[in-house]
Amino acid sequence: MVIISRTRTERLPLDSIRWRIVLAFLLVIGFSFAVMYLLLTGYVSNYLYQQRIRQDSLSAERLATTVAPLFQSAASDSLNDTLISAGGELGGRFLVIDPDGKVQFDSFSRALGTRLQLPEVLDVLTGGEAGSYGIHLSGSGGVSGEEPVAVYASRLVGPRGSLGVLLYVAQVGEMVESLNAVIFRLTMVFALVALVAVIAALVFSGVLTRPVNTLTQATRRMGKGDLTVRVPEKGSGELKNLARSYNWMAEQLETLDQSRSQFVSNASHELRTPLASMKVLLENVLYQPDMPAEIRTEFLTDVDGEIDRLANIVSDLLLLSRMDNQKLELHPVTMSLTATCEETIRLLTPVAEKKHQTVTGRIQQGVTITGDPDRLKQVVYNLTENAIKYTPEGGVITVTLARRGRTAVVTVRDNGIGIPKADLPRIFDRFYRVDKARSRESGGTGLGLSIVRQMVQLSGGQVTVESEEGQGSVFTVTLPVDGKEKRVS
Ligand SMILES: Nc1ncnc2c1ncn2[C@@H]1O[C@H](COP(=O)(O)OP(=O)(O)OP(=O)(O)O)[C@@H](O)[C@H]1O
Ligand SMILES: [Mg+2]
Structure with missing residues (x-):
C-alpha cells in the first residue's frame, strides 16, 4: 500500500x-x-x-x-x-x-x-x-x-x-x-x-x-x-469520510483487478493443458505413419476427448463472463423442479453406474417454482455430477427435493471423499479445486461450483455445503418458489 x-x-x-x-x-x-x-x-x-x-x-x-x-x-x-x-x-x-x-x-x-x-x-x-x-x-x-x-x-x-x-x-x-x-x-x-x-x-x-x-x-x-x-484518513467530518470512501473504493478496485488478472491467468492455464496434450497426441499420429490403426483411433479418441474438455471450459468461461458483465438474463417461467431433478438423475445414472454407484432420488412430486429451467437444471446437474465424481466406486448419491413454505430445497448428498474444513470456504471460488491433480485427471476445471453459486444467487436463492473429510458431502440449494431474480455483483 x-x-x-x-x-x-x-x-x-x-x-x-x-x-x-x-x-x-x-x-x-x-x-x-x-x-x-x-x-x-x-x-x-x-x-x-x-x-x-x-x-x-x-x-x-x-x-x-x-x-x-x-x-x-x-x-x-x-x-x-x-x-x-x-x-x-x-x-x-x-x-x-x-x-x-x-x-x-x-x-x-x-x-x-x-x-x-x-x-x-x-x-x-x-x-x-x-x-x-x-x-x-x-x-x-x-x-x-x-x-x-x-x-x-x-x-x-x-x-x-x-x-x-x-x-x-x-x-x-x-x-x-x-x-x-x-x-x-x-x-x-x-x-x-x-x-x-x-x-x-x-x-x-x-x-x-x-x-x-x-x-x-x-x-x-x-x-x-x-x-x-x-x-x-486524517482530519474530521466530511473530508475524513471522503478519504475513507476513497480508500474503500480503491480497495474494492484493487481486489477486483487482482481477481480479474487471476481469472485470466487461471483460464489461460486451464486452456493450455488440453491444448498441450492434444499437440502431443497429434504429433504421435503425425510422425508415426505406420502406427497401427487401432492405436491411432485410440489417440484420436483422446484428442476428441480433449476437444470436448476445451469446449466445456470455453463455454463455462463464457457463461461466467456473461454473468460478470450482467449480460446473462434469466428467463423465469413456471417450471417443475420435480421434473428437473428427475431428469438430472436419469441423465447421470449411467455415469454413476460405470462406477457402480447408486443414485437415489427422494423427490417430492409437484414442486413448481418460477425460475429459468435451463439454469436450474445446470445447478442440479453440476452438484450431482460432482457427487458422482468425488465419490469412490460403490458409493451412494441421494438427490432430495422438498418444498418448505415459500422455498424449495434441493440437497445432493454423497458418501464420498468429502472436503477438508480448510477448503470449504473456497470451493465456490473460480478454478478452486481441493486436490488439483486428482480433479484435473477427472476432467475438472474448478468452475462448476462457482457457476452453481452465481446461478442460484441470480435466481434469488442460496447454496450451502456441509462436508466431513472421508465421510461425504451435502450441498443444499434453497430457492424461492416465486423466483425473484436478483442481480449478483
Ligand atoms: N461432492 C463433492 N465431494 C468432494 N469434493 C467436492 C465435491 N464437490 C466439489 N468438490 C471439490 O470442490 C472443487 C470444486 O468443484 P467444481 O465443481 O467447482 O470444480 P470441478 O468439479 O473440479 O470442475 P468442473 O465442475 O468445472 O468440471 C472440486 O475440485 C472438488 O475438489
Ligand atoms: Mg464440478
Whole structure:
C-alpha cells in the first residue's frame, strides 16, 4: 500500500479554493479596517480641529472687539501695534480687511492693499456670518506660503454695523503632522494585520485543501492504473469520510483487478493443458505413419476427448463472463423442479453406474417454482455430477427435493471423499479445486461450483455445503418458489 504523504507529493500551485479563502480574509480585514480607519481619522481630526477652532476663534473674537474701535477711528499706528503684538503672542498673523475685501492692515505687512478671495472672508462680508473658520492645507489666497494654515475670519462691528473683517491666520503644520502620524500608524497597523491575515489564510486554507489535493493526486495516479494508492484518513467530518470512501473504493478496485488478472491467468492455464496434450497426441499420429490403426483411433479418441474438455471450459468461461458483465438474463417461467431433478438423475445414472454407484432420488412430486429451467437444471446437474465424481466406486448419491413454505430445497448428498474444513470456504471460488491433480485427471476445471453459486444467487436463492473429510458431502440449494431474480455483483 502506498501512502501519499505531504513530503512525497509534488506541491500543487495555489488552487482557486486557497485563493478564494485568502481573498475572503483580505476582504473582511480590509473592510473592517476601512471602517475603522475612517472612524478613527474622523474622530482624531475632529478632536484636533475642534480644539483649534475653539482657541483661535476665541483669540480672534477677543481681538476683534479691541481692534474695531481703533479701525473705526482710523488709529492706524496703535492698530498696527496691537495686531503685531497679538500676532507675536499667539504665533500667528492678523489682517484687517475692509468691507470691499481689501487688506487695510497686515501684521506681516505683506498683503496690504490686496483683495483676499478667501471663502472665510466672503462668508463674513457677503454671507452675513459673524465668524468663519477654515483650514488650508497648502497656503492659499495669499495669506501663507506652502505651509498648512488655519484661518479665522471674525466680523469687526462698529456702532453703525459691520466695519470689515479681522482675519487671523495661524500655522497648523504641527496639527496636520500629528494627524498624519496617526494616519501613518494606522496604515502600518493595517499592513501588519493584513500580512498576518494573509499568512493565517494561507496556513488555514492549506490545512483545509491539503486533503483534497492529496485525494486529487491519488485519483490521478489511480486513473493512470496505480490501484495501490491510499490516502491518510486524517482530519474530521466530511473530508475524513471522503478519504475513507476513497480508500474503500480503491480497495474494492484493487481486489477486483487482482481477481480479474487471476481469472485470466487461471483460464489461460486451464486452456493450455488440453491444448498441450492434444499437440502431443497429434504429433504421435503425425510422425508415426505406420502406427497401427487401432492405436491411432485410440489417440484420436483422446484428442476428441480433449476437444470436448476445451469446449466445456470455453463455454463455462463464457457463461461466467456473461454473468460478470450482467449480460446473462434469466428467463423465469413456471417450471417443475420435480421434473428437473428427475431428469438430472436419469441423465447421470449411467455415469454413476460405470462406477457402480447408486443414485437415489427422494423427490417430492409437484414442486413448481418460477425460475429459468435451463439454469436450474445446470445447478442440479453440476452438484450431482460432482457427487458422482468425488465419490469412490460403490458409493451412494441421494438427490432430495422438498418444498418448505415459500422455498424449495434441493440437497445432493454423497458418501464420498468429502472436503477438508480448510477448503470449504473456497470451493465456490473460480478454478478452486481441493486436490488439483486428482480433479484435473477427472476432467475438472474448478468452475462448476462457482457457476452453481452465481446461478442460484441470480435466481434469488442460496447454496450451502456441509462436508466431513472421508465421510461425504451435502450441498443444499434453497430457492424461492416465486423466483425473484436478483442481480449478483
Ligand atoms: N461432492 C463433492 N465431494 C468432494 N469434493 C467436492 C465435491 N464437490 C466439489 N468438490 C471439490 O470442490 C472443487 C470444486 O468443484 P467444481 O465443481 O467447482 O470444480 P470441478 O468439479 O473440479 O470442475 P468442473 O465442475 O468445472 O468440471 C472440486 O475440485 C472438488 O475438489
Ligand atoms: Mg464440478
